[in-house]
Amino acid sequence: MIDFDGDTAFTQRMLDVLGRRTKAALHNIANQNVPGFKRYQVRFEDMLREARAKGADEASVEPVVERDLSGPPGANNVVLMEELSILGKTSLLHDVMTRRAGGYFATLNKAIFGR
Numbered sequence: 836m837i838d839f840d841g842d843t844a845f846t847q848r849m850l851d852v853l854g855r856r857t858k859a860a861l862h863n864i865a866n867q868n869v870p871g872f873k874r875y876q877v878r879f880e881d882m883l884r885e886a887r888a889k890g891a892d893e894a895s896v897e898p899v900v901e902r903d904l905s906g907p908p909g910a911n912n913v914v915l916m917e918e919l920s921i922l923g924k925t926s927l928l929h930d931v932m933t934r935r936a937g938g939y940f941a942t943l944n945k946a947i948f949g950r
Contacts, residue, residue, distance in 0.1 A: 844894065846936045852879045852898045853929045859900060860921045867913040874903045874913045 859875040866872040879898040886896045906912035 843936065843939055846932050846939070848894075849932050850929065850936070852877065853925050853932065855898055855900060856925050857922065857929075860918045860925070863913045864915065864918050867911065867915055867918075870911060871909045872911045872913060873906070874918075875900055876903050 856877040859877050863874040877898050877900050879896070882899065883893060883896050886893050903912060
């Protein structure tokens with residue numbers, strides 16, 4: 836994708852992060868009854884906040900998928916309601932980001948074709 840605007844790059848990155856977060860939550864839900872399974876989580880927003888605070892390049896921040904090792908060893912730490920709330924929040928953010936990208940490309944289309 837040609838990036839004429841930093842917002843489109845951010846939107847694309849957020850859509851990628853939201854896709855990873857959805858996959859992680861679905862994987863966690865699928866393994867909610869597996870003894871000893873430790874859930875996966877995707878970290879991005881806090882790392883982006885830290886990069887902004889330090890004045891670092893935000894484009895260099897990559898999402899990290901990591902295991903949540905909380906809870907007793909050998910115990911499953913997946914909570915279905917938490918995973919479903921993550922999916923709901925992710926769905927809403929995905930809708931916002933796709934509308935944002937669509938608005939950008941609609942404006943670009945209008946500038947090119949005049950309609």
